[in-house]
Amino acid sequence: MKRLILFICAIILLNSCTKINQFQISGNIENGEGKKLVLKELLVNGTEEIESVKINKKGNFKFKTNTDIPRFYQLSVSENNFLTLLIEPGENITINVDAKNMSNAVIAGSEGSILAQKINNQFAETKLKLDSIINYIESIQGTDKFNEEIEELNNSYANIVNTQRDSSIAFIITNLNSLASIIPLYQKFDEQNYVLYKNRDLQYIKIVSEALAKKYPESQHVKALLADKNNLLKRYDQLRTSAHLEQIAKAKTVHNIPEIYLPDQSGDSLSLNAVNARYILLNFWASWNQESIKRNVELLDIYKKYHTKGFEIYQVSLDTKTENWIKAINFDQLPWINVIDQDGRSSYYARLYNVKTLPTSYLINPDGEIVLINPSKEQMVSTFDYALK
Secondary structure, eight states: OHHHHHHHHHHHHHHHHHHHHEEEEEEEEETOTTOEEEEEEEETTEEEEEEEEEOOTTOEEEEEEEOSSOEEEEEEEETTEEEEEEEOTTOEEEEEEETTOGGGOEEESOHHHHHHHHHHHHHHHHHHHHHHHHHHHHHHTTSHHHHHHHHHHHHHHHHHHHHHHHHHHHHHHHTTTSGGGGHHHHOBSSSSOBSSOSGGGHHHHHHHHHHHHHHOTTOHHHHHHHHHHHHHHHHHHTOOSOHHHHHHHHHHSOOSSOOOEEEOTTSOEEEGGGOOOSEEEEEEEOTTOHHHHHHHHHHHHHHHHHGGGTEEEEEEEOOSOHHHHHHHHHHHTOOSEEEEOTTGGGOHHHHHTTOOSSSEEEEEOTTSOEEEESOOHHHHHHHHHHHOO
């Protein structure tokens, strides 16, 4: 008798757990008659089909399945037409959508799915805006319009990129306890360029992984994020701003000299070719080099006099210790662009520019040409008095 009672209790408990873990997706899909609607789980390395149905004339559908923790799913009518869902155990979700565009579904009953849709659709809109600018630039390439409009287009592109970054950060901070906060960490404008492109954005990888590891330790996506954290940190440390943005910047300013892309005091990588100035002095130096320090003092007067007229300095330090570099910058109050290559004397960029001694300087004109090597103070003053009136 006792065994029978225990058996019955076990069945009741099992049924109770099943109901708690069960979720349901139902709704209506317009213009989908005859199409195959597929529910897949999004795994770390691909997808796994859970169930599929053929959409009837009325467009109604229903799926029932189980999950013990929040998981990502995909509801699709084709490979490139799908809706990403983030479903928790016990949710009863309704979806109404036109089969022509699954991503624009009206979702109810799943907060995680609504969040996933929000961040994905916002990013899709941003990409459309950026593509529109790039297509327009390509259409006016080689015309007078290009020269007239390129600066404004450059600024518009940069503003859109940074607006998306700000929105993604706000989304992460607001939704730290949701698996949806993982999504913006992996979003990219193209194969190489992430939405969170600044070195300081490393903190969001750490914040998200630590928050979710406590709440969802069994989630394979959280486990993958933790396992990939170090790789992500290295990857983000080497991030470059959008390749398209760099191409636009190059078209506006420097054409004929090799690019340099290095971090400043804040850890944000800055592009030489993106410097918006009429004349640029590219200067290689180091805080341990006394001739470099003397040169900096000399450059301060020139910079103060001509900076507002279109002169900029892009200074590359070959220090291997960041603290010494920053201390030297602060001590002499150097106001121009300062970046560092901690490879020091083995610097790739120093070899690229054939730097044999420190300091070494190159004066670059508005056409992107090196017009003077190691120019004296008198040579620069003479050039700027004529060209920067």
